[in-house]
Amino acid sequence: MLTARAVNWQERFQHLNESQHNYLRITRILKSLGELGYESFKSPFVKFILHEALVENTIPNIKQSALEYFVYTIRDRRERRKLLRFAQKHYTPSENFIWGPPRKEQWEGSKAQKMSSTLASSHNSQTSMHKKAKDSKNSFSAVHLNSETAEEKNVAPKEPVEQTGPAQSPAMKLPSQEIQRTVMLRV
Numbered sequence: 001m002l003t004a005r006a007v008n009w010q011e012r013f014q015h016l017n018e019s020q021h022n023y024l025r026i027t028r029i030l031k032s033l034g035e036l037g038y039e040s041f042k043s044p045f046v047k048f049i050l051h052e053a054l055v056e057n058t059i060p061n062i063k064q065s066a067l068e069y070f071v072y073t074i075r076d077r078r079e080r081r082k083l084l085r086f087a088q089k090h091y092t093p094s095e096n097f098i099w100g101p102p103r104k105e106q107w108e109g110s111k112a113q114k115m116s117s118t119l120a121s122s123h124n125s126q127t128s129m130h131k132k133a134k135d136s137k138n139s140f141s142a143v144h145l146n147s148e149t150a151e152e153k154n155v156a157p158k159e160p161v162e163q164t165g166p167a168q169s170p171a172m173k174l175p176s177q178e179i180q181r182t183v184m185l186r187v
Helices: 009-018 018-033 037-053 062-074 077-090 104-136 139-146 149-155 175-184
Strands: none
Touching: 009 149, 018 037, 018 062, 037 062, 037 077, 062 077
């Protein structure tokens, strides 16, 4: 398969270089090509992107995504290594070239930090929703917090919850993950 520039490549490359919101879409498209039986289309496209980013410098902002994500959608190890060798040969400065995706420890550290801040804000939102449902008798909040799909009810039996009286809020019975999802849907 031959991958080449289109007639209006300059306008498209400029947009691709300035607007990175499509990089995740490109990764998804590459993964889908493999799932749909078009694995052979992926490597030439990724090599074209690497060439344009590293050699021609027409889309330098895509370089990081190409090296961290696009290359790793290629299933064949030999093809993936060829692409990485090509990238290493043309990467500048060459001493900054990293073989492989970003280190997992760094990623998990930032993930844990984001998760703890998300949980703290979720807890605050849950508390305010609980007060709002109790004080203003907002039936939508109370019903929404207590609703579960049939699948969730059938998946895992829940432990019996002691009812202390009619004033107990349904939010107190739900696992934190469900509350977080409800808060996200509600906001």
